[in-house]
Amino acid sequence: MNYQQKQYEYRKKLLAMYYNANAGHIGCSLSCIDILIALFELKSGDERVILSKGHAAAALYTMLNETGEISDETLSTFYKNGTKLSAHPSANFFTNIPFALGSLGHGLPIGCGIAYANKLTNNKENIFILMSDGETNEGTTWEAAHFAVAKKLDNLIVVIDKNKLQGFGYTKDVLGDTAEIGKWKSIGFDAIEEDGHDVEKLIKSINHLKSNKNRLPKLIIANTIKGKGVDYMENKLEWHYLPMDIEMYNRALISIENNYNA
Amino acid sequence: MRSKFSKKVQDILSADSKTVFITGDLGYNALEAIQATAKERFINAGVAEQNMVGVAAGLAYKDFETFVYSIAPFAVYRCLEQIKIDVCIHNLPVYIVGNGGGYGYGIMGATHHAIEDIGCLSTLPNITCWVPAFSEDVDYCLDQIITQKKPAYLRLGLGKSYQVKFDIAAINHIVKADIPEITIIALGPVVHNAIEAIGENNNIDLFTILSVPIIEMNEKLLKSISQARKVIVIEEHVERGGLGEHILSLLAKRNIHLLKFLSLHAKGYPSKLYGSQAFHQKESGLDAENIKKEISQLLLS
Known part of the structure; x- marks a missing residue:
């Protein structure tokens, strides 16, 4: 499958999950699914991607279904009573979901600990942290960011899914742009911006950053669109929350067909 | 410590x-x-x-x-x-x-x-x-x-040393009564106030508990409680969620009935004033003098 086919197939799969579950957070998953495709392409078997924006769990479950770690049968239990696939990732079930996440601001500190441990053991693995831009409001994000710089964690690769919308408004209207690249550069991150929906470019940029063994932690600000690929969801706050009815679901399928499979 | x-x-x-x-x-x-x-x-x-x-x-x-x-x-x-x-x-x-x-x-x-x-x-x-x-x-x-x-x-707090060599466990029998009339259970270094309060009394058992939740109940402690049926729990911690409530719950589950139960615990800032650790202990009735008074009253009741 080429990247565009993956972008189509994975979107189709996660839309079906959300429709069957009658669940929200669709926009959040659509904004980061392309980043996840890139990160899973890049990471080695023992490296981990930590989805700090746990509300996009369905996107992660989709990835792990594609890699074979989550079976179709398990995937079909998403949101149901007795499931291992809660709306935010639960701990202790899957190798590639090492931590329960969903309360924002937890992933980066944990990532710093993993990166520090790898340094202590001379383990060359990287740790990838996928955060939301709203999450950069959290104080722990900045505690951890300064820790990463001070401890020279150049094996820490942070991706911010910058879709410019957060829980109850545009990020610029809430606390301002806390995911602004200058802020991260000024404290010492090796930071770049990239189109968060161009898988090829993301891979190239992250690979480039990875090769900089300059003792600086890495950051990719991935500029994204909330709801990307489903035209009527794009840049709409309500798609942080709303589930789809059958008519919306059919329109969503047509939209991704036109955008990725025409 | x-x-x-x-x-x-x-x-x-x-x-x-x-x-x-x-x-x-x-x-x-x-x-x-x-x-x-x-x-x-x-x-x-x-x-x-x-x-x-x-x-x-x-x-x-x-x-x-x-x-x-x-x-x-x-x-x-x-x-x-x-x-x-x-x-x-x-x-x-x-x-x-x-x-x-x-x-x-x-x-x-x-x-x-x-x-x-x-x-x-x-x-x-x-x-x-x-x-x-x-x-x-x-x-x-x-x-x-x-x-x-x-x-x-x-x-961690400010604990004194044992005066004799002591085989430490999760629950420790610190002062041993001839025949216990009161069982005192202390959490943390506030135990030293209890030791001072007990003084020469030979009818009071004193235990420390080092872990919460209690991992394994100690038979000596249960025996002491069953004999004395008067229990004082002393802790530099608020009543809610502290050792006292934990002990009461354990005793209730074991169907052990008490005649008297007294919780001596941190009461926050009753006078709204501040001072040393000893000052705050006194404010909460955790000082040796008050513990002694409570022991006397409980022995009479």
């Missing part, structure tokens, strides 16, 4: 290269030896307690046992969610160390007191709270913590 702690942790870090020590920018004149021993396994995480617990969880995921040190209130309340989610839910070997539990930091004021720490932490999954009463208990608690390799909280 802090010097005992420092020495023991130094030994642990020397013996095990997969142990890390993180401090939240505290430990002047106490942790320097640990720092020298552990080198890059000693991390000053700065004044950023929430992050340091998350970092500890990340390290523990990569097979490092991790001590996280601050003064008790900062180590517990500031990062309660990180302790709950990052550490306890994943059952990781992260050991939170809070110095100066209770009113330990005395005149430093309410920001520096931790009188609800056990209540907050003991409700979380997988964690055990360890509260040494005598300074030698610190080694015992640390041995238990590193043997169990699961989430732990160690509350």
